[in-house]
Amino acid sequence: MNRTFRTSRSALAAAACAALWAGAGAPAAQAKSVADDIAEYRAMLADGNPSELFEAKGEALWKQPRGPKNATLEACDLGLGPGVVKGAFVELPRWFADTGRVQDLESRLLSCMQSLQGFDAAAIAKTPFGRGEQAHLESLVAWIASQSTGMKLNLPQARPEERRMYALGRKAFFYRAGPMDFSCASCHGSEGKRVRLQDLPDLTRNPGDGIGFAAWPAYRVSSGELWGMQRRLNDCFRQQRFPYPGYASEVTIALGVYLGVNAKGAVSTAPSIRR
Ligand code: HEC
Numbered sequence: 001m002n003r004t005f006r007t008s009r010s011a012l013a014a015a016a017c018a019a020l021w022a023g024a025g026a027p028a029a030q031a032k033s034v035a036d037d038i039a040e041y042r043a044m045l046a047d048g049n050p051s052e053l054f055e056a057k058g059e060a061l062w063k064q065p066r067g068p069k070n071a072t073l074e075a076c077d078l079g080l081g082p083g084v085v086k087g088a089f090v091e092l093p094r095w096f097a098d099t100g101r102v103q104d105l106e107s108r109l110l111s112c113m114q115s116l117q118g119f120d121a122a123a124i125a126k127t128p129f130g131r132g133e134q135a136h137l138e139s140l141v142a143w144i145a146s147q148s149t150g151m152k153l154n155l156p157q158a159r160p161e162e163r164r165m166y167a168l169g170r171k172a173f174f175y176r177a178g179p180m181d182f183s184c185a186s187c188h189g190s191e192g193k194r195v196r197l198q199d200l201p202d203l204t205r206n207p208g209d210g211i212g213f214a215a216w217p218a219y220r221v222s223s224g225e226l227w228g229m230q231r232r233l234n235d236c237f238r239q240q241r242f243p244y245p246g247y248a249s250e251v252t253i254a255l256g257v258y259l260g261v262n263a264k265g266a267v268s269t270a271p272s273i274r275r
């Protein structure tokens with residue numbers, strides 16, 4: 001677990017806040033921004049991030065023989081070779097030869113659960129969030145992401161399929177439709193936007209360490225749940241007044257590629273903690 005990293009991260013955030021205070025002139029100092037408050041709140045929360053409970057469960061699930069084939073996931077190839085977990089998360093989504101697809105962590109896990117353990121991937125994809133194998137998936141993504149915490153996002157773009165998915169993700173990000181004529185860019189296409197006291201990062205470029213793509217999976221304080229990137233995106237489709245996308249569908253993976261490649265070099269703090 002990354003207790004040390006988390007603690008030093010929150011210390012850093014606190015120091016950054018202090019620096020803001022010290023650096024600001026007298027009039028500006030009075031106007032401590034909502035963003036500063038949010039940063040402080042997140043720093044306080046990060047010291048006792050309950051995602052560690054999900055991580056422990058995810059690690060146990062990885063090593064436990066399960067499913068119709070009574071096998072573990074330890075031979076699952078997350079991109080760096082069978083069984084290699086450390087560092088795999090910050091290079092996802094990427095192209096996989098065996099499935100012939102670009103896959104994010106969740107869709108890759110579905111493939112491994114089907115091929116190694118004999119689960120029905122399509123049935124799991126249709127299961128509501130937080131139930132049955134979907135709940136197991138969220139623990140697995142928490143643990144796998146935690147094995148790359150502090151590493152920089154470095155999604156591969158060498159393959160034409162990976163570049164095609166980036167282009168598709170970009171298109172989806174700017175695609176406006178629905179009753180409000182929103183696109184992702186309506187809320188995440190420029191700096192300084194805010195909804196219900198949540199800062200909305202500009203996701204068309206690298207928004208910084210531990211922000212946007214580099215923050216998820218995350219523990220949601222408001223719901224007491226661990227959300228993977230798939231669920232984060234699902235909820236933003238709802239905010240956009242779009243129909244829900246299929247779990248691990250092509251458009252969700254393409255959006256992941258777009259966000260992840262834009263954020264290349266940002267340090268992953270996942271699993272982070274969010275409102
Ligand atoms: C109507 C505004 C709105 C639209 C449209 C929208 N989002 Fe969001 N998004 C939000 C809000 C609000 C949050 C913060 C959520 C929270 O903390 O509850 C958020 C958070 C996020 C985050 C996590 C940011 C972080 O640092 O934790 C990502 C990634 C994201 N959205 C991606 C998308 C994508 C991709 C789309 C298009 C499919 C999209 N959003 C469309 C409002 C929107």
